[in-house]
Amino acid sequence: MQYMLAVYGDERAAESTPREQMTEIVNAYMAYTKALQDAKVLVASNRLRPTSAATTVRTVDGQAKVLDGPFAETKEQLGGFYLIDVPDLDAALNWAKRCPGARYGSIEVRPIWVM
């Protein structure tokens, strides 16, 4: 089964993180990504630019409206994702627990709906 590990965290806190600690976090993510690759479970992954770079589109009365900013203001924001292919939820949860993002925010684990 494929699962998306959605990495949520406080963007503002991340902005004020000292450079040294940031390097540490980036290294941790690189090691984590390599571990996923080595285990042959990684399908895709990417980091997202902060919500300050987000633009939202919504159709209202048949008219597409473009709004600056994210679709909702939240305490923690989606900062990136890992798409993994593992046998079951327990395996997905074990990978989520190892994700560096779990230390600074939350990882939402969602199964992919196969269409």
Next chain:
Amino acid sequence: MTSTTPAHRAAERAARQSYGKLIAYLAARTGDVAAAEDGLADAFAAALASWPTRGLPQAPEAWLLAAARRRIVDMARRRRTREAAADRLLLSVEEAATEMHPADVPDWRLRLMFACAHPAIEVAMRGPLILQTVLGLDAAAIAAAFLTAPKAMGQRLVRAKRRIRDTGIPFRLPDRADLPVRLDAVLEAIYAAFGAGWPDPGGIDARRQGLLDEAVWLGHVVVVCCRMSRRGWVCLL
């Protein structure tokens, strides 16, 4: 009225003794508890129609399993055009059909209990789920024990079963590292069922009295499975 015929008695006995075992085995193959329940319900109905005229099968449990499996395959086929996931269901059911020996239904009730008491299932629903899937209690009886409205309990059970299927909760014994926490969750759920059967001072509600015995029996199943594993939990996997 009809419960006195041998076929009915045999069906009732099979229902009591085998229900949880058959649900556990069927659900473990597909991840779909609701489909397993529907399939087995139809199998019991078929047994009541067939056994009085054709006589009891040699292995009632295997007969019921085969009938339930056929029904699940039928239902999956019908859903096929709507849901691609049915293919997976169909495949695993057919796989199970080829490797099964008659009269040889493995006892996976503990796996079922671990799925029901999974951390991804809300705590309050773990006991009710176990009562329904392992023992076959209906939502009304469970609602009475847990002092909730039958309709609400029914809906929550349906949602919890859908969640087991959609999130991919596994029907297997947890890894050694997770075992203590996961076993606690199972025992807590059983204890909740036990507690729900308890506060009936007058002993008026027979269903609640029955629940006490059932909860004790569930605890017994866990103890037996764990004792088996003393040599190494791995042997159960």
